[in-house]
Amino acid sequence: MLTVDISVSLDGFVAGPDPSLEDPLGRGGEQLHEWAVATEAFRSRHGMADGAASVDSDLVEETTRRTGATVMGRRMFSGGAGGWDDDPRADGWWGEDPPFHHPVFVLTHHAREPLEMEGGTTFTFVTDGIEAALEQALAAAGDKDVLVAGGGSAVQQYLRAGLLDELQLHVVPVLLGDGTRLFERHVADAPAELQCTRSVASPTGVAHLRYRVSK
Amino acid sequence: MLTVDISVSLDGFVAGPDPSLEDPLGRGGEQLHEWAVATEAFRSRHGMADGAASVDSDLVEETTRRTGATVMGRRMFSGGAGGWDDDPRADGWWGEDPPFHHPVFVLTHHAREPLEMEGGTTFTFVTDGIEAALEQALAAAGDKDVLVAGGGSAVQQYLRAGLLDELQLHVVPVLLGDGTRLFERHVADAPAELQCTRSVASPTGVAHLRYRVSK
Numbered sequence: 001m002l003t004v005d006i007s008v009s010l011d012g013f014v015a016g017p018d019p020s021l022e023d024p025l026g027r028g029g030e031q032l033h034e035w036a037v038a039t040e041a042f043r044s045r046h047g048m049a050d051g052a053a054s055v056d057s058d059l060v061e062e063t064t065r066r067t068g069a070t071v072m073g074r075r076m077f078s079g080g081a082g083g084w085d086d087d088p089r090a091d092g093w094w095g096e097d098p099p100f101h102h103p104v105f106v107l108t109h110h111a112r113e114p115l116e117m118e119g120g121t122t123f124t125f126v127t128d129g130i131e132a133a134l135e136q137a138l139a140a141a142g143d144k145d146v147l148v149a150g151g152g153s154a155v156q157q158y159l160r161a162g163l164l165d166e167l168q169l170h171v172v173p174v175l176l177g178d179g180t181r182l183f184e185r186h187v188a189d190a191p192a193e194l195q196c197t198r199s200v201a202s203p204t205g206v207a208h209l210r211y212r213v214s215k
Numbered sequence: 216m217l218t219v220d221i222s223v224s225l226d227g228f229v230a231g232p233d234p235s236l237e238d239p240l241g242r243g244g245e246q247l248h249e250w251a252v253a254t255e256a257f258r259s260r261h262g263m264a265d266g267a268a269s270v271d272s273d274l275v276e277e278t279t280r281r282t283g284a285t286v287m288g289r290r291m292f293s294g295g296a297g298g299w300d301d302d303p304r305a306d307g308w309w310g311e312d313p314p315f316h317h318p319v320f321v322l323t324h325h326a327r328e329p330l331e332m333e334g335g336t337t338f339t340f341v342t343d344g345i346e347a348a349l350e351q352a353l354a355a356a357g358d359k360d361v362l363v364a365g366g367g368s369a370v371q372q373y374l375r376a377g378l379l380d381e382l383q384l385h386v387v388p389v390l391l392g393d394g395t396r397l398f399e400r401h402v403a404d405a406p407a408e409l410q411c412t413r414s415v416a417s418p419t420g421v422a423h424l425r426y427r428v429s430k
Contacts, residue, residue, distance in 0.1 A: 010409060010426070011398035012227045173409035173426060178400045183226035185393045194225060194388035196422045201414030208414075209422050211225070211388060 002134060003166040004148045004155050005063050007032040007206075009176045014152045017178040024093065026179045032172050035206045036060055046099065055202040063168070068144025069137040070100050071130075073154035074108040077123065097121070103140040105133045107154055130157050152180045159213075162192060167211040217349060218381040219363045219370050220278050222247040222421075224391045229367045232393040239294035239308065243391045250387060250421045251275055261314065270417040278383070283359025284352040285315050286345075288369035289323040292338065312336070318355040320348045322369055345372050367395045374407060374428070382409065382426040 008014050009032060016026030025032065036042055041060035043051030051057065078093060097118040098104070106125050115123040126133040137146040148158055158164050169182075198210040223229050224247060231241030240247070251257055255266030256276035266272065294308035312333040313319070321340050330338040341348040352361040363373055373379050384397075413425040 012396075171411070171424070173411050175398065175407075175409070181227075183390065192390075194390070195420035196386070196388050196416045197420075199414045199416030199422045199424075201411045201424070205410035205412075207411045207422070207424050209386070209416070 001145045001165045002138075002148065002158065002163055003066075003145050003168060004158070004164060005067075005168040005170075006148075006150050006155060006182065007036065007170040007172055008182045009172055009174050009179075011175045011177065012181050012183060013176040013179040014150055014182045015180040016176045019180075021093075026176075028174065028176045029179065031174045031176075032170075035170065035172060035202070035204045038204075042099070045101075046097075054204070055200055055208075056204055056206065059170075059200070059202075059208055063147070066145045067102065067147045068141025069102055070104045070147050070149050071133050071137050071154065071158075072104060072106055072149045073151045074106055074110075076149060076151045076154070077104075077106040077108075094121075098123075103137070105137045105140075107133055130154070130161060130163070134158075134163060152182050152184070155182060156184065159192060162215045164192065164213045167194065167213060169209045169211070171207040171209060173205040173207075216360045216380045217353075217363065217373065217378055218281075218360050218383060219373070219379060220282075220383040220385075221363075221365050221370060221397065222251065222385040222387055223397045224387055224389050224394075226390045226392065227396050227398060228391040228394040229365055229370075229397045230395040231391045234294075234395075236294060236308075241391075241394045243389065244394065246389045246391075247385075247387050250385065250417070250419045253419075257314070260316070261312075269419070270415055270423075271419055271421065274385075274415070274417075274423055278362070281360045282317065282362045283356025284317055285319045285362050285364050286348050286352050286369065286373075287319060287321055287364045288366045289321055289325075291364060291366045291369070292319075292321040292323075309336075313338075318352070320352045320355075322348055322372075345369070345376060345378070349373075349378060367397050367399070370397060371399065377407060377430045379407065379428045382428060384424045384426070386422040386424060388420040388422075 006014055016029035019026040035056050038052055039057035039060045040051030040053045041057040098121040101120040104123050106123055108125050111127045112125045148154055193214040194211045196209055197212050200208040221229055231244035234241040250271050253267055254272035254275045255268045256272040258266030313336040316335040319336060319338050321338055323340050326342045327340045363369055408429040409426045411424055412427050415423040
């Protein structure tokens with residue numbers, strides 16, 4: 001099964017404006033991930049003891065448990081902004097021990113050798129399109145799910161291609177005002193019917209919405 | 216208390232593209248309101264017996280009970296599109312017995328006499344700004360709430376002015392792809408903190424989100 005799991009501002013942005021290597025999520029974009037970073041599920045996996053047990057944490061844990069491989073766009077791999085294919089600093093953006101701990105497939109136009117990181121994360125660069133990346137990811141995931149982690153462009157491509165089974169949105173109660181939208185105009189030609197099958201409001205103010213996508 | 220209650224597509228639109236007098240909600244826009252129109256709470260108030268009792272219906276009933284007056288933008292009054300101030304057909308768009316049954320204040324630049332409709336709805340046209348409209352609406356509402364019904368522009372103006380206490384979004388699981396956004400870019404200067412205080416996924420696939428706005 002192919003699922004999307006992504007944090008989005010109430011006004012629909014998955015990253016703020018003016019992303020750069022120094023501020024890869026754009027202005028204000030870090031707020032989208034604070035809820036997840038604060039959870040026990042996230043922190044305990046990264047050797048930190050001060051995480052909070054919460055609905056948020058349960059949901060992070062659930063996604064972690066279900067996911068066997070991740071697909072992401074090239075900008076997400078290189079830290080949020082564009083044009084860094086040849087900038088070696090981009091390789092370091094996720095750190096030496098990235099938070100995935102499973103195979104990650106990066107959609108890109110530039111062929112390169114896989115990157116093996118600490119903690120079980122490998123980055124494989126797929127140059128022959130979203131379906132090829134999905135095929136490789138499904139094989140790597142075994143009986144677990146494949147997760148499209150972002151960014152907006154990768155999500156839109158899978159949705160439009162009718163390949164998504166599920167969409168999980170974590171709607172963070174902030175207004176970024178500008179940046180990268182999850183849904184740009186004209187994504188409506190997606191051959192999909194959506195149904196909200198779960199909705200959880202957490203004490204942190206985040207609304208966790210799960211959608212089933214029928215093709 | 217000033218609240219917003221509005222249906223929005225998953226991709227953030229409160230109306231579809233190309234609205235006209237014949238298709239005032241724009242292409243696909245009617246889908247945003249099907250969930251509400253199907254409820255028992257809505258239909259019984261309009262003399263129809265075939266409504267469905269449901270979570271959706273309970274929420275429509277709750278909003279109806281709480282609301283003492285409504286504020287809306289001029290385009291919403293005239294049926295979704297612009298430029299109709301002088302088109303008498305626009306007056307008939309809500310029908311002879313509009314679904315409000317309480318005072319409605321219309322934000323406009325064109326002064327005109329109030330319109331008294333059947334069933335307790337009066338349309339009062341306010342030309343001196345959103346704060347004046349809110350003042351009149353609060354006085355008319357007594358101990359009930361004032362509701363901003365839309366459209367997007369009216370909601371954004373009240374949010375930006377720091378006048379909103381609450382935001383209720385009914386996120387309908389459709390992608391309209393184009394149209395009028397609830398949140399245009401650059402509404403982020405709103406002096407507001409938002410918190411999701413309730414989240415309900417209904418069997419119709421709609422996610423009902425309530426936000427408290429702290430100024």
